[in-house]
Amino acid sequence: xxxxxxxxxxxxxxxxxxxxxxxxxxxxxxxxxxxxxxxxxxxxxxxxxxxxxxxxxxxxxxxxxxxxxxxxxxxxxxxxxxxxxxxxxxxxxxxxxxxxxxxxxxxxxxxxxxxxxxxxxxxxxxxxxxxxxxxxxxxxxxxxxxxxxxxxxxxxxxxxxxxxxxxxxxxxxxxxxxxxxxxxxxxxxxxxxxxxxxxxxxxxxxxxxxxxxxxxxxxxxxxxxxxxxxxxxxxxxxxxxxxxxxxxxxxxxxxxxxxxxxxxxxxxxxxxxxxxxxxxxxxxxxxxxxxxxxxxxxxxxxxxxxxxxxxxxxxxxxxxxxxxxxxxxxxxxxxxxxxxxxxxxxxxxxxxxxxxxxxxxxxxxxxxxxxxxxxxxxxxxxxxxxxxxxxxxxxxxxxxxxxxxxxxxxxxxxxxxxxxxxxxxxxx
Amino acid sequence: xxxxxxxxxxxxxxxxxxxxxxxxxxxxxxxxxxxxxxxxxxxxxxxxxxxxxxxxxxxxxxxxxxxxxxxxxxxxxxxxxxxxxxxxxxxxxxxxxxxxxxxxxxxxxxxxxxxxxxxxxxxxxxxxxxxxxxxxxxxxxxxxxxxxxxxxxxxxxxxxxxxxxxxxxxxxxxxxxxxxxxxxxxxxxxxxxxxxxxxxxxxxxxxxxxxxxxxxxxxxxxxxxxxxxxxxxxxxxxxxxxxxxxxxxxxxxxxxxxxxxxxxxxxxxxxxxxxxxxxxxxxxxxxxxxxxxxxxxxxxxxxxxxxxxxxxxxxxxxxxxxxxxxxxxxxxxxxxxxxxxxxxxxxxxxxxxxxxxxxxxxxxxxxxxxxxxxxxxxxxxxxxxxxxxxxxx
Numbered sequence: 001x002x003x004x005x006x007x008x009x010x011x012x013x014x015x016x017x018x019x020x021x022x023x024x025x026x027x028x029x030x031x032x033x034x035x036x037x038x039x040x041x042x043x044x045x046x047x048x049x050x051x052x053x054x055x056x057x058x059x060x061x062x063x064x065x066x067x068x069x070x071x072x073x074x075x076x077x078x079x080x081x082x083x084x085x086x087x088x089x090x091x092x093x094x095x096x097x098x099x100x101x102x103x104x105x106x107x108x109x110x111x112x113x114x115x116x117x118x119x120x121x122x123x124x125x126x127x128x129x130x131x132x133x134x135x136x137x138x139x140x141x142x143x144x145x146x147x148x149x150x151x152x153x154x155x156x157x158x159x160x161x162x163x164x165x166x167x168x169x170x171x172x173x174x175x176x177x178x179x180x181x182x183x184x185x186x187x188x189x190x191x192x193x194x195x196x197x198x199x200x201x202x203x204x205x206x207x208x209x210x211x212x213x214x215x216x217x218x219x220x221x222x223x224x225x226x227x228x229x230x231x232x233x234x235x236x237x238x239x240x241x242x243x244x245x246x247x248x249x250x251x252x253x254x255x256x257x258x259x260x261x262x263x264x265x266x267x268x269x270x271x272x273x274x275x276x277x278x279x280x281x282x283x284x285x286x287x288x289x290x291x292x293x294x295x296x297x298x299x300x301x302x303x304x305x306x307x308x309x310x311x312x313x314x315x316x317x318x319x320x321x322x323x324x325x326x327x328x329x330x331x332x333x334x335x336x337x338x339x340x341x342x343x344x345x346x347x348x349x350x351x352x353x354x355x356x357x358x359x360x361x362x363x364x365x366x367x368x369x370x371x372x373x374x375x376x377x378x379x380x381x382x383x384x385x386x387x388x389x390x391x392x393x394x395x396x397x398x399x400x401x402x403x404x405x406x407x408x409x410x411x412x413x414x415x416x417x418x419x420x421x422x423x424x425x426x427x428x
Numbered sequence: 429x430x431x432x433x434x435x436x437x438x439x440x441x442x443x444x445x446x447x448x449x450x451x452x453x454x455x456x457x458x459x460x461x462x463x464x465x466x467x468x469x470x471x472x473x474x475x476x477x478x479x480x481x482x483x484x485x486x487x488x489x490x491x492x493x494x495x496x497x498x499x500x501x502x503x504x505x506x507x508x509x510x511x512x513x514x515x516x517x518x519x520x521x522x523x524x525x526x527x528x529x530x531x532x533x534x535x536x537x538x539x540x541x542x543x544x545x546x547x548x549x550x551x552x553x554x555x556x557x558x559x560x561x562x563x564x565x566x567x568x569x570x571x572x573x574x575x576x577x578x579x580x581x582x583x584x585x586x587x588x589x590x591x592x593x594x595x596x597x598x599x600x601x602x603x604x605x606x607x608x609x610x611x612x613x614x615x616x617x618x619x620x621x622x623x624x625x626x627x628x629x630x631x632x633x634x635x636x637x638x639x640x641x642x643x644x645x646x647x648x649x650x651x652x653x654x655x656x657x658x659x660x661x662x663x664x665x666x667x668x669x670x671x672x673x674x675x676x677x678x679x680x681x682x683x684x685x686x687x688x689x690x691x692x693x694x695x696x697x698x699x700x701x702x703x704x705x706x707x708x709x710x711x712x713x714x715x716x717x718x719x720x721x722x723x724x725x726x727x728x729x730x731x732x733x734x735x736x737x738x739x740x741x742x743x744x745x746x747x748x749x750x751x752x753x754x755x756x757x758x759x760x761x762x763x764x765x766x767x768x769x770x771x772x773x774x775x776x777x778x779x780x781x782x783x784x785x786x787x788x789x790x791x792x793x794x795x796x797x798x799x800x801x802x803x804x805x806x807x808x809x810x811x812x813x814x815x816x817x818x819x820x821x
Contacts (some may be wrong), residue, residue, distance in 0.1 A: 219810055268632065
């Protein structure tokens with residue numbers, strides 16, 4: 001956290017924000033996935049909450065309370081980010097740069113939708129974007145909501161899996177097209193084709209994918225598989241961390257490509273929007289995820305009750321003879337519990353805040369001393385060189401948390417020292 | 429590699445969708461001796477003399493390794509070089525016709541780990557020396573295809589991650605000079621070169637899979653044959669470049685499977701035939717039809733729907749004769765042929781221990797000798813066979 005934040009390009013943040021990374025066993029992320037799967041993190045929220053899930057045949061859709069099979073979120077998260085919110089340079093049990101991919105995928109679930117440009121006022125990120133980038137639980141909730149949206153894209157824009165099972169979302173195999181769509185409903189010949197018959201994936205058939213040991217006899221090169229086969233394979237052959245599987249192996253069935261009921265819908269001629277010809281029965285044997293709904297105590301343990309605490313309300317900076325101002329660091333903390341996501345904006349164009357988003361950890365949050373974990377957040381104030389020639393000397397920095405709606409203001413004053421006299425420059 | 433004496437013959441690998449062109453290369457030096465100098469990898473160096481060497485790449489999470497392994501005892505192998513790449517996404521290598529160089533697509537180490545991230549085309553000697561980037565913005569999943577003279581490779585470049593963009597086939601010389609051969613709004617795959625130097629390619633559309641040909645300078649492109657109304661795949665040109673073997677789907681009742689097809693590419697002689705038409709109702713899957721080095725036969729994998737025990741690889745006359753010969757069968761599961769050694773004494777296959785295409789189980793690359801013995805190449809499944817090297821004499 002001490003080093004300068006790397007620069008992102010053309011995403012929600014021009015400077016990569018900081019985020020919290022939980023323990024190496026991913027236990028916090030996995031628990032957050034169970035919460036998100038049962039719509040417990042932000043129920044009713046239009047951005048982070050799950051919509052009701054549609055079911056039924058193409059002409060007879062109804063909806064049910066939303067529950068996503070948790071195994072899908074677990075497996076997707078490993079494929080997307082090895083289930084981490086930060087870059088791999090960041091420590092487990094600490095704070096580090098948020099994980100942002102070349103196409104603006106953010107965090108654990110590599111959320112791309114809505115994260116490609118800042119959507120707030122004045123070119124700033126919105127509070128929703130802030131949470132996606134910095135807080136693992138909200139990132140996971142948003143990923144779950146996107147997956148639910150992909151499910152609901154059928155039948156208007158996507159095919160239905162489960163024409164013989166009322167397209168029941170509790171059957172994991174019925175999520176085949178939704179998972180395909182999570183990565184992009186891309187098709188024949190594309191470099192990111194997820195069509196299982198696409199010759200881009202080399203000789204037929206394919207060894208099933210595995211997130212397990214390199215010598216387990218299964219495939220591990222991700223470039224050889226359509227996305228949904230990566231997710232299916234990782235669910236069945238889970239990753240191993242420090243000798244322990246991250247979850248119990250979960251058998252899943254792919255469409256039987258020797259059977260016309262599944263193979264014919266995947267014919268090239270059916271690759272025509274809205275893909276009604278691709279509707280297919282539930283791959284067999286089908287499976288239901290029996291994960292129990294988490295208790296409210298789990299929700300509290302993950303989200304906590306954060307409280308923003310900016311340690312400084314006023315900052316004085318000094319304008320030097322060469323019209324530059326030394327950067328100044330400001331610390332802020334979380335007087336409550338859980339992970340507090342914060343954002344900061346400046347009232348003046350000459351006063352820069354970097355990073356403009358980050359996290360601060362409550363006293364209950366796992367913080368690995370070996371990883372030199374610091375619970376406080378830090379932001380650095382800088383003044384654009386030469387920008388104060390007009391005499392500006394006072395501005396404010398607004399620090400806020402979208403979780404709590406807390407806002408605190410830092411007053412920044414610029415004072416000049418020692419006049420050495422430069423003709424044509426007036427300092428007030 | 430350092431090549432000092434001897435002659436080498438190389439048969440290009442057929443693991444990916446690329447043309448299988450037999451090239452007899454008179455190496456100025458012997459691969460044996462270069463490999464013999466690369467000891468100390470822990471696996472034992474491949475021995476000089478004796479059986480031919482299988483050249484393959486083995487996937488690693490952050491770095492792939494190029495190996496040369498003895499056909500008689502693949503545990504005796506020599507590391508030729510390693511190539512770093514973005515996590516989880518391995519290289520797609522292609523051995524040059526003379527076996528001296530490797531062209532490959534790669535997401536370089538430090539770049540984004542995503543299949544649609546911009547990949548690069550690199551060239552190196554087979555021992556990893558003289559590495560040179562030939563092109564950027566390439567498509568990772570499409571392996572480069574070498575021109576017969578080894579002066580250029582053809583790679584694919586596409587504008588979008590989905591199927592709605594433009595697809596290009598680009599020829600780049602080993603000096604790095606690019607020529608755009610084709611630019612269309614359909615999925616393209618380079619196949620291999622015709623005897624006159626034109627390039628065969630396949631093109632996907634909702635109408636199915638077509639085979640096209642384009643002159644070396646890109647001046648004329650024409651459709652040669654309609655390969656299938658659906659996905660064709662695993663296409664391989666015969667050693668003389670005059671025939672194409674590939675897989676196309678077929679349906680019998682409720683069963684859909686892939687069957688092997690050979691077409692004659694000589695003008696006016698396009699003949700389509702299912703190689704195993706004599707099989708009952710055409711049932712059972714066939715896999716990866718590759719050519720024997722002399723072009724006389726096609727070798728296919730087959731998984732009969734009623735198979736008991738393991739399903740062997742079959743050799744069939746390319747003329748469509750029902751006469752077949754079966755190689756040594758696996759104890760269970762089935763074999764998919766990958767590449768013959770130059771003398772046809774060894775066949776590299778991928779052995780699957782499962783019982784169906786949908787559940788193929790685990791797999792390992794295995795060498796089958798003319799004595800019927802089966803030898804596992806690596807305990808890891810993630811092996812890409814590039815070709816063979818033989819002492820030639």
